[in-house]
Amino acid sequence: MSNTNLWYTRCPVPTAFSLAIRLGWLDQEFAADGISITSLLQSSDRNVRESHFSHTQANSFRHGGNAPPIWARSVGSDVKLIGLSWTDAPQVLLTLPGSGIKSVADLKGRRLALPRRTLDSIDFARSGTLQSYETALATAGLTLKDVELVEIVVDRGYLDDSGSTSKDGTLFNAFQNRSFQREEIAAFLQGKVDVISSNGPRAVDFQALLGAQVIYDAATNPNRLAWVNNSYPYTFTVSGKLLEEQPELVTRLLVKTLEAAEWAKSHHSDAVRIVALELGVAEEFVERSFGPNLSQQFDVNFSPENVAALRLRKEFLLKHGFLGGDFDIDQWIVTGPLEEAKRIVAAHRKQTATSKPKAQELAEAL
Template structure:
């Protein structure tokens, strides 16, 4: 077994992020004599890329699901040891005065889609397209009923690049290309999600044309951020003693802690994303602190299978695979017994 493990998480509401900020993860592994190294904080670009590719052995990750779906589809031996379903604001927005007030008004209109031609995993394009397809389907429309305008950007997707010109900020929020295109009249509408998307929509006084982040049908709301899997590589999972079960137990404790400390939980989520706490409450709902559990259930498997099919049909992942076989319930079962005791 390696004397250290790698971890990474997305700027999003995840119990892994909260557990790490509370110091629980490092403490748990320290007691086992194992160090924890951050993929996002590495100076090596090849290491940082594993945030998306899951290429490093002895690593674990929780965040958007497109990169781990891509990695598993491409043959990387990973397993899902827990899933968090925290729904979030998802919408198509337009400018006032555009004549677009509801979803059916999108017919024949230009919808912007971010695209990074040089990226192996263009998760932002996939996320936007899934949101667009979901919104159109609610009106009996498809992508052929609108004009998709691809907005190319050479900027890498690595989440810590930021823009040093602005006082060394480590992260640039999404939707910059879409906002410029909307303002210049190149597009009529675009997709946003999460706290960052809600803040942007509020800032420009946008018309929320279609909002479906809390739609009752999981096939509509499933996207890169819903749900978010906790994944480990197979080599890490196979190592004794029960380090993965220990990890799952620590991350699983966050749900109870967050319910008892809702404002502290939201403060940590806001810190992770880089937004105000009010944006988290607004984007994820007043019960966000009650939706941070780790589970592995049939509804989550169905959601992943549906999204995997979408990604396969649109060419975002290279091959099909069995989602049920991707789930590894043993660590969660062991952790649940441990936490109950």
């Protein structure tokens, strides 16, 4: 098993996988077996880094937004889905003061910014924005045909500013994350569009910096399936060949990820600090965006709601031409490694719980 090299990548979003990476638990798990586990950022090869979207790098894991892996699977990449996760966060439409827009109903005939990233293999930003608009407009009985979608061309790749190599660093640094909607904000301030879509800490940042006002927030909808977008749900994927040939490695990685999710429940401030580091934002913005329940929402699962959300997301991407073709979600999902990982974590938890009283008895006897 020595000389095996595992690769990973993650989006700048809250995941238990990111916690496990930052805590050093993945290195600790595999080091004794001579297995290295390395971020895609360690490679200076652009093709290797592009695996964040294409999932073509051998022996690799990815946890984050769902559009890239869904797209990768649709064009034939050897990728399997081993888990889903969900973290509550604002997903908003914003306008500037004085626009006259107070609600979704006021959007009829107005100009909505729609990015088009020309250098990325899958335009996940466009897909997320388009779905945000479609979902919001439906609440007022409107459709995309009732508004003017203004294309905002982005002639730079999402990975252009990934930075220097790093063994465990993220591909998405603070500068890169802050500049993500640069072109949309320029059009917004120049009066070329009336509305932009944003989410998470970035949306909070725009409200603080620009005085932007929220017209609609999907996170206020009691029907969580109405939240479906690139971040709902997050997808946890792995190279198909690795899963087929060494499933025990996949299970071991999932065990450490699930343990990180458990750790977060009793380490809220530490989890917030790691998420802030991953996103390149202030801890206050993490708290404002994800709320007091963030540390309770890192679980990885295949809950019926998460799977239903994934189906809706794939259907949207297919309907709007983002995919290379259709595929069966049920055949993409592989539940075995996660089921085994959850069994192992539960057994560890039970063993720990039963060992504590014995330790207390011994201490009292002494």
